[in-house]
Amino acid sequence: MAGSTYGSIFRITTWGESHGKALGVVIDGCPAGLELTEEDIQRYLDRRKPGASSIATPRKEEDRVEILSGVFEGRTTGTPISLMVRNTSQKSGDYSEIASFYRPGHADYTYDAKYGFRDYRGGGRSSGRETVGRVAAGAVACKVLERLGVTVYAYTRSIGPVEADMERFDREIGRRTLTAMPDERADEAALRYLEEARQDRDSVGGCMECLVEGLPPGIGEPVFDKLDANLAKAIMSIGAVKAVEIGDGCRVSARRGSENNDEFHGRDGVIVKASNHGGGILGGISDGDRLVVRAHVKPTPSIFRTQKTVNRGGEEIEINIRGRHDPVIVPRAVVVMECMTALTVLDAMLMNMSARMPDIETFYRFRE
């Protein structure tokens, strides 16, 4: 209710601030019997680390995860999995000057308005570091999904005006470029654009996309907990995201029905669609096609130009933000999008297990 819990059956609760002692997550509702190691989770956390000095903050973030509970003899026990990452390199001194004023584009003012005061060190709970818990939990969700034949893949679609050429889309490339673009030429162009912005002491926005494959039809609940509604919430909850699209998204509003409807076909006894404008969801429920979700991310609000703002007393002042800040958020947010998508899809799949009257054999499948 107070905002740090997500999911119904596979439910996570994250905690921690940018400059606190640690950050972490508790997963309650992970099915028992999943093989799980710290390494499984570390791989995801490593993907949200700063990639390279030119586009990401050079802060050294070790972010070593520790499994504190819920795993025994290498397998999940069905009870809460507590995951923690100690903050090691944050120095409170770096940020203390922001205590007294409100940075444009940041949550400083709104946290003060809500709570009466705030942990101003590095943005506190509103910092991007909050996503450590999401990614640690998402790594577990991804592993469960894998076992059920479902894969989740996110990548950078555009940075500023530079867009990936989908003709050249290559998953492996998306995993290793600094921008997380799945197209090497676009990656290079984007890096040049970022370098320009940096020299302008400015930052840039971007767009990321997530694809889910292997999802059977029938996943998602009607009305309020539609799969697309829950995805929209999950993705919009990532800091700096300002728009979420499903399938063709915004483009549908200028279309005719005859263009936009996806015809059904039969192929080898399976029902498929001739196109996928809908992004794999009909009436809020998966249709067996590839899920397509897109998010638009604002430019990093911390820029190195003099900006006008007010202090806590409402007096107008000029400020210069110091410190280390990524000039673009998207490349490191890609793994967060992947994780939030995985958490949403897995929760919907588990929820769906009771959608139909279970026959007694299925219900008691575990009894010998």
Added chain:
Amino acid sequence: MAGSTYGSIFRITTWGESHGKALGVVIDGCPAGLELTEEDIQRYLDRRKPGASSIATPRKEEDRVEILSGVFEGRTTGTPISLMVRNTSQKSGDYSEIASFYRPGHADYTYDAKYGFRDYRGGGRSSGRETVGRVAAGAVACKVLERLGVTVYAYTRSIGPVEADMERFDREIGRRTLTAMPDERADEAALRYLEEARQDRDSVGGCMECLVEGLPPGIGEPVFDKLDANLAKAIMSIGAVKAVEIGDGCRVSARRGSENNDEFHGRDGVIVKASNHGGGILGGISDGDRLVVRAHVKPTPSIFRTQKTVNRGGEEIEINIRGRHDPVIVPRAVVVMECMTALTVLDAMLMNMSARMPDIETFYRFRE
């Protein structure tokens, strides 16, 4: 969990199918002491009625609401408010032929995949009539918000390629045009465009926008229940919505930080912003500025052209959809957007009441 409940403190549960006996909603958590009449609710339901034969289905939908519980001597009692609308004009015979096949762009296939069978009459629970419950509950939320000085206003921003000219924006006009556009010229152009589409036996998409004014700063919870995240879910859960934007939305991804940051200013001792690219939300929490939410709605999937699809056995067939269907969804969805926004904002406001340590006088404000 199964999808028909929305909200945490002001919590609603909707029920009913297009051609069932009735549709309704139960509101649990409405504060006691609000004056409430059936007429308060009826006014909102009337706005989702078909407006005029040329753009909306000519089905006669009376949709008279009945308050069954939770109101005594004209005021809410704090206990569940049950609201019901009897279905009067639906004839099951109209739709029975769709039982055997899957209409493109509809949820027929996905409901069958989920539940093993479906109520095929008029789309059952996946019909737009499902929004009757949302609107009835939203009307109550709007009334509570009004008392707290908050207003919610939605309107049609575009229909197909025809966009409202925001220079000519007039709220009153938006309430009385057939298209719900707040600009009479655009309304006329959109009606012509709709007439064209109708003659082509086609349908069209559109875009709607919702504005919230009077909302204090500090509303919304951090991390997962950010105000924008919850709004994204609420709005994406409206059937046919395929994208949700907050503030400048998709446009932020091509911007520089220096363009996108909203400067803070002090005005008469109050902190305000020089611009509102962020749409009134920073870090998931309201900043005191106007909330701006936008939704892109796909064209009505029911079109009067021959379409290819499959039947339940997966065999490819051609179908012709009969019946009465709006050529555009947006004008009737505007009130639904308004209601979902109101429900989300009110719930966040009530949740915020416990954000700070209550002083004992405030906590016991009711004791004499």
Added chain:
Amino acid sequence: MAGSTYGSIFRITTWGESHGKALGVVIDGCPAGLELTEEDIQRYLDRRKPGASSIATPRKEEDRVEILSGVFEGRTTGTPISLMVRNTSQKSGDYSEIASFYRPGHADYTYDAKYGFRDYRGGGRSSGRETVGRVAAGAVACKVLERLGVTVYAYTRSIGPVEADMERFDREIGRRTLTAMPDERADEAALRYLEEARQDRDSVGGCMECLVEGLPPGIGEPVFDKLDANLAKAIMSIGAVKAVEIGDGCRVSARRGSENNDEFHGRDGVIVKASNHGGGILGGISDGDRLVVRAHVKPTPSIFRTQKTVNRGGEEIEINIRGRHDPVIVPRAVVVMECMTALTVLDAMLMNMSARMPDIETFYRFRE
């Protein structure tokens, strides 16, 4: 949150007041494909009707249930099942005098303290009529449980000092005696005791017990949502219940461990217990044995003697309660206990479906 919703997966929301237009319940999360008729539900509602003039209120309560949604062609569709019972015989005039004062043992004062005013007609939402929704929903839960081989049976264990002789326990008898006692001699003695109390213008308390059979081991969640914890909540939430016991209940506090431990035995390859002091639950999770839950119910607070109390202004007055009131609550509460138990057990069973890592074949058992 505001109290009228129960359950996680099989979730119900009840509504309605004693003298409002109607009472009802919305069930969200009932699996699709269950055969369900109004008659299935009516049978349970009939059991909460006044049984006979000598022990139960002679008010004519027809309580005909109407299925408003969620059932199509005789089967549940997986979407919300809305059930309604119109109030037909309640006359507001009967109760209006209680508007100004607080009846001892009733919720008049506490509702006023909470909400600032109350629906005083027949107790409003705090009336025993509120259980109409619970019983209607419980009837559906019982039907699902039946399909899974689980039966739930409640009965009156004692009325005042008269206790059923468990040597003579007979389920069929418990279903047809006026007291719901499963022992005819005790039933007769209890009826005599009740007649005495009636002549004294007094009321009496009693004890009821519920047994669940056929429940497999492994049902219930650890820590807070233990099966016994959820049962305690469910049963304590029934008006007038003041104590809940599991298995040997209160008696365990005076025992030694060597007396109280239930030994495990192996019988035909199945693990069973030599005794059942624990009432079928170990560590909050079912152990495959019979569940035993007991509830102690206070005497009907409405008695026909002059009582001292205060009016809304806090002035001391004397009152005489009029109207028709059962001299004992238990016999009509037995079906409510059965229903609350069924709702709790079913919800735990559905929740348990995702306790273990599903193998892919089980997960996709529905796909052809």
Added chain:
Amino acid sequence: MAGSTYGSIFRITTWGESHGKALGVVIDGCPAGLELTEEDIQRYLDRRKPGASSIATPRKEEDRVEILSGVFEGRTTGTPISLMVRNTSQKSGDYSEIASFYRPGHADYTYDAKYGFRDYRGGGRSSGRETVGRVAAGAVACKVLERLGVTVYAYTRSIGPVEADMERFDREIGRRTLTAMPDERADEAALRYLEEARQDRDSVGGCMECLVEGLPPGIGEPVFDKLDANLAKAIMSIGAVKAVEIGDGCRVSARRGSENNDEFHGRDGVIVKASNHGGGILGGISDGDRLVVRAHVKPTPSIFRTQKTVNRGGEEIEINIRGRHDPVIVPRAVVVMECMTALTVLDAMLMNMSARMPDIETFYRFRE
């Protein structure tokens, strides 16, 4: 849902096993601005430590709490408070023999039945050590309640046949006796009784009671989330509790209404009751009187006699439990009862803040 989360607004999620790396809790929804130190929490944790060698296990449990997040400059920030206690003295070797069989009265069998395997070290998640998280969170709840003028006090009412003499009731004494009995003579008698049981290689049960004072009338939600229903759940969820009573509890079932009704009186303009059979709750809502909750706790299931049981294969065997086990659970459970009661009452108080239509001044009490 999976059982490790409790509360709606003040919501806690506990994690950790008896012999894992650590145990802890995340509190989400604690109001901002509460002064909080580790010492505030440590005092409560110290109360659940083994008190003295004669009645409690001599294991050395340091249980030092660490605040990992949510507190800044000595005050709660409104964001999640993560609390952790490292396990220091547990040795896995102590318990490994129980991996293969099912101890009577323990959850070994039911965890295996639920999850397919279990963390058998010291009972894993089903161990009494699980309450570390509850107590840490409860300490915070108690501090919030204190600020609102509400106190919570639990004590041992009886151990085996030895009952505290309530004429001699003294709170201070209850805080310092080894048995947590508020009467020194009973404490001595109970210690003698425990010594006897120990020499018999046996264990004993007991009864504990919790009192809440200063709670205003109007707290608790109607129907399912009645204050007594939520208390019943909270207390029954404590391992080994088999019965929960409110006020006069079980005794009401043998009473007449004329004995059981609590008359209202006016005293200095305040409405009070002449007696408190109801335990401070009417219709599920507090009536301003003292809350009285009682719990019956079974004897420690670990006894040092040879017991019959089965192994995982269902074969009958004889076992001798080794290790260190308290001969009675109650004295260390008293603080757990206090904490669960505090968590329940505080959550109900915060929930109640939105029960009435807020006037605009109250709603905006924080805005200057």
